[in-house]
Amino acid sequence: MSKPFIRNHQYNLIKQQVLQLQRACNNGADPKVIEAVQHSAQSKILESFSELNESQKDLIAGLEPLRKSEEFQKYLQSLEPFLEKFSTTTNKQIMKLFPKVKKLKVPDLNAIDFQKISYLGWVDIGTNKMFIVYHLDGKLVGVQGRYTPSNKGICFLCNGITDVALFSAITKSKPANASSDYYKAIGNYICTDSHECNKRISKVDSLEKFLQDVLY
CATH class of the missing domain: 1.20.1280.250 (Monooxygenase)
Structure with a gap:
């Protein structure tokens, strides 16, 4: 089998x-x-x-x-x-991805069907931040960014027309001669409900490109 x-x-x-x-x-x-x-x-x-x-x-x-x-x-x-499960992820693993975030609020992992997700995403309303965890090139990675609710629009991950928010993350890459205070943010509109987004997403190209642009 x-x-x-x-x-x-x-x-x-x-x-x-x-x-x-x-x-x-x-x-x-x-x-x-x-x-x-x-x-x-x-x-x-x-x-x-x-x-x-x-x-x-x-x-x-x-x-x-x-x-x-x-x-x-x-x-x-x-x-x-x-169906292949999203590799087992623990609270400890997630917290290691965001070492600078104090009092990180991790979602209830026991309530998640890991066969039905392509990425793990959640929002901390208190800080207006969104977090995404994904397996990129065989490695567990995490990205956090500002979360700004908007009107209905098209999600860049699942292409669904739904309630979206502007998710903007600061990229780690810098030009060779950039000043110490240089930063660049990359933003895209994403579903406010990652559970529904995971039910619709049929390609991960956009997600992987976004993560690569932010992380590398």
Whole structure:
């Protein structure tokens, strides 16, 4: 049996593609249209994985013959045992990522389903700060920044139209001849609810670029 290999954002992408195919089938689309949607869905799903062995490919390919609502649901359920957990993270590990933050308020980790997150994010309303923890290049990293609530907008992580806040973090990189008081902030609009964001995010490119720009 294959080990867990589907990350949260990949599972979200699969669900999105399954929903599109299911809609085409339920709306009585022409068989050729359904076939085109199916091929497109299959391609996008496979492209989201950098490497798959044959058994994993066979599991993902189970999408191909599906046409009924109950079949789509069974397909998604069949993938759940293969969801890869966000690596175990402890309060101590998180606190080490933010050594300069006094009285850091860490979220209740026992209440988090680590199979259903791509990143760990939370807000400290008292200090108007947001914190993000992620596994970047095999290393646990953390970024903190100013959190300024805004109106509805597009989240740069999940592309959902929802309640967002401007999240701005100070980058650690400096020009070679920069003065000692030089700083540069990088900001993006992000979901105010990281739980909902994690349910929608289907790519981690933007998240990883943001973290790299801030950290390096």
